[in-house]
Amino acid sequence: MGCYQVEPVIRIRGLKYTYDEGSPDEVEALSGVDMDIFPGQFVSVIGRNGSGKSTLAKAMNAIVVPDEGVVIVNGIQTSDENRLWDIRRVVGMVFQNPDNQLVATTVEEDIAFGPENLGVPSKEIAERVEEALRLTGMEGFKDFPPHMLSGGQKQRVAIAGVIAMRPRCIVLDESTAMLDPLGRREVLEAAYRLAREEGIAIVLITHFMEEAMLADSVYIMDAGKFVAQGDPSEIFYKVDDLKGLGLDEPQVVELSKMLKHEGLDIAEGVLSAEEMADRLSALIGPGPREGIGGTL
Amino acid sequence: MIIEIKGVSFTYNADSPLARKVLDDTSVSIAKGEFVGIIGRTGSGKSTLVQHMNGLLRPDSGLVMVDGLDIWSKGAKLQDVRKKVGLVFQYPEHQLFDETVLGDVAFGPRNMGLGEEEVIDRVVEAMDIVNLDFEAIKDRSPFELSGGQKRRVAIAGVLAMKPEVVILDEPAAGMDPAGRDEILGEIDKMHTKGGFTVVLVSHSMEDVAKHAERLIVMDAGRAVLSGDPRTVFSEEKRLLEMGLGVPQTVRMYNMLRQRGIELPMIPLTVEQLGEMILDMTKTKGHGREVAAL
Numbered sequence: 001m002g003c004y005q006v007e008p009v010i011r012i013r014g015l016k017y018t019y020d021e022g023s024p025d026e027v028e029a030l031s032g033v034d035m036d037i038f039p040g041q042f043v044s045v046i047g048r049n050g051s052g053k054s055t056l057a058k059a060m061n062a063i064v065v066p067d068e069g070v071v072i073v074n075g076i077q078t079s080d081e082n083r084l085w086d087i088r089r090v091v092g093m094v095f096q097n098p099d100n101q102l103v104a105t106t107v108e109e110d111i112a113f114g115p116e117n118l119g120v121p122s123k124e125i126a127e128r129v130e131e132a133l134r135l136t137g138m139e140g141f142k143d144f145p146p147h148m149l150s151g152g153q154k155q156r157v158a159i160a161g162v163i164a165m166r167p168r169c170i171v172l173d174e175s176t177a178m179l180d181p182l183g184r185r186e187v188l189e190a191a192y193r194l195a196r197e198e199g200i201a202i203v204l205i206t207h208f209m210e211e212a213m214l215a216d217s218v219y220i221m222d223a224g225k226f227v228a229q230g231d232p233s234e235i236f237y238k239v240d241d242l243k244g245l246g247l248d249e250p251q252v253v254e255l256s257k258m259l260k261h262e263g264l265d266i267a268e269g270v271l272s273a274e275e276m277a278d279r280l281s282a283l284i285g286p287g288p289r290e291g292i293g294g295t296l
Numbered sequence: 297m298i299i300e301i302k303g304v305s306f307t308y309n310a311d312s313p314l315a316r317k318v319l320d321d322t323s324v325s326i327a328k329g330e331f332v333g334i335i336g337r338t339g340s341g342k343s344t345l346v347q348h349m350n351g352l353l354r355p356d357s358g359l360v361m362v363d364g365l366d367i368w369s370k371g372a373k374l375q376d377v378r379k380k381v382g383l384v385f386q387y388p389e390h391q392l393f394d395e396t397v398l399g400d401v402a403f404g405p406r407n408m409g410l411g412e413e414e415v416i417d418r419v420v421e422a423m424d425i426v427n428l429d430f431e432a433i434k435d436r437s438p439f440e441l442s443g444g445q446k447r448r449v450a451i452a453g454v455l456a457m458k459p460e461v462v463i464l465d466e467p468a469a470g471m472d473p474a475g476r477d478e479i480l481g482e483i484d485k486m487h488t489k490g491g492f493t494v495v496l497v498s499h500s501m502e503d504v505a506k507h508a509e510r511l512i513v514m515d516a517g518r519a520v521l522s523g524d525p526r527t528v529f530s531e532e533k534r535l536l537e538m539g540l541g542v543p544q545t546v547r548m549y550n551m552l553r554q555r556g557i558e559l560p561m562i563p564l565t566v567e568q569l570g571e572m573i574l575d576m577t578k579t580k581g582h583g584r585e586v587a588a589l
Binding site for chain 1: 336337338339442443444469470471472473474475476477499501502539540541543544545547548551552554555556557566567569570573574576577
């Protein structure tokens with residue numbers, strides 16, 4: 001993406017990590033990762049199962065500490081055990097299963113849990129809860145018990161709980177994997193808004209290519225390393241053998257490549273269905289143009 | 297009909313303040329040999345519905361018929377029902393238990409009292425459908441396999457019972473795209489080569505569009521739409537209102553329509569959409585030539 005004048009929220013250099021080092025089950029999960037994540041940046045990480053994505057996520061908030069190399073969060077090395085809570089306040093995590101993350105009996109209490117633990121004064125906690133509810137579109141659910149919510153709503157409460165800690169970065173580790181289409185849209189829209197409007201960096205780890213496409217920058221992991229990085233159109237149009245990396249193409253990209261193969265090079269780099277429809281209508285027929293809105 | 301659900305209602309935690317009606321006087325039927333996709337929001341009743349199909353849940357009211365028999369009538373044996381209708385749960389690998397892959401897959405057929413030779417034949421056949429190499433992994437612990445392989449072992453365990461119907465609840469959840477394609481390819485194989493009736497519960501509109509012959513849409517405890525994928529996906533607005541969606545190919549079809557371009561039919565795959573567009577450009581090119589003459 002180029003020229004940020006600001007310091008990264010997370011800086012990763014030469015990160016290596018091995019599970020069960022020295023045992024017969026030893027697995028090198030990360031074998032030399034470099035990455036910078038800047039405020040307000042929306043980054044997605046894709047790659048086959050077992051490529052190291054989740055280990056990388058865990059390294060971002062010191063659940064996993066580097067064997068070699070460094071992870072620096074807001075200027076603090078994650079290997080500094082005395083600063084663990086400072087690190088986790090800056091980088092919040094949301095995991096895959098919406099049912100394992102909510103602890104309290106109401107949405108409000110759940111969101112307040114983190115700041116209460118930090119000893120934030122109760123008046124400020126109330127403000128933070130309101131803000132977090134608003135930013136995730138969950139106003140009106142304050143008094144609900146979490147088990148009455150849909151999967152997408154639960155994940156947004158989990159995000160709200162992280163927001164109440166006033167983080168600078170939120171890592172979504174396959175947080176949409178178990179959701180239905182609407183739940184996925186809700187979570188992504190909330191994440192997108194946080195990046196754009198609040199300047200919070202978002203790291204989205206996902207198996208859904210249509211989700212990765214929304215990011216400013218996409219990283220592909222394979223065997224513990226990044227094998228490609230770029231904006232979504234570079235990644236989906238320029239990387240050879242996405243399938244060989246355990247990935248696939250969004251349908252729009254697949255169509256564009258198919259047409260190009262047949263001699264119709266009309267939609268190179270196109271990612272959205274709207275843009276594709278525009279190009280196609282220019283090619284095969286006149287027709288009234290509809291207003292085009294960006295979609296998530 | 298191999299499975300008929302007639303006017304079934306079901307409430308979780310009935311008689312408690314947490315009572316929640318999950319199925320509301322709904323009816324669904326599955327014909328022998330079909331490949332049916334079931335879609336719907338979380339909480340719409342999909343999983344509860346399929347758990348009625350093999351007698352895991354008993355309806356509060358209504359009728360569940362398997363192969364013409366009311367499974368809750370006197371004299372009906374649930375054991376027989378479960379031999380006919382196999383259910384693969386979400387994340388089925390969490391239910392593996394045996395020390396070896398062979399032991400796990402053979403558990404069901406052995407329990408059915410089959411001879412060991414027949415058991416092994418069935419295990420080999422079941423593992424073949426899900427692309428597991430019998431000789432290579434039969435003696436290994438299922439717990440040391442990769443996530444995708446573990447899931448296949450669990451699915452093979454259900455196939456080895458040779459049910460008439462295999463129901464799979466989100467079989468590709470959490471898998472990477474390549475793994476997803478592979479497992480769906482194997483489910484196609486169950487249907488075409490294995491001859492199983494297949495019921496696939498999925499959140500992916502693209503997957504059901506590509507693989508299923510008929511779709512059932514659940515909303516608020518009821519089957520509200522049923523038909524071939526083209527018919528169901530022609531109702532984009534209604535599906536969006538239900539918290540669902542349509543595959544991207546269908547979105548493009550609808551957008552082209554708004555732009556005055558009518559494709560001959562709703563495309564369910566990228567190949568179909570691409571072919572239609574190529575045809576239209578050829579026709580148009582031809583029309584121009586004629587006009588120039």
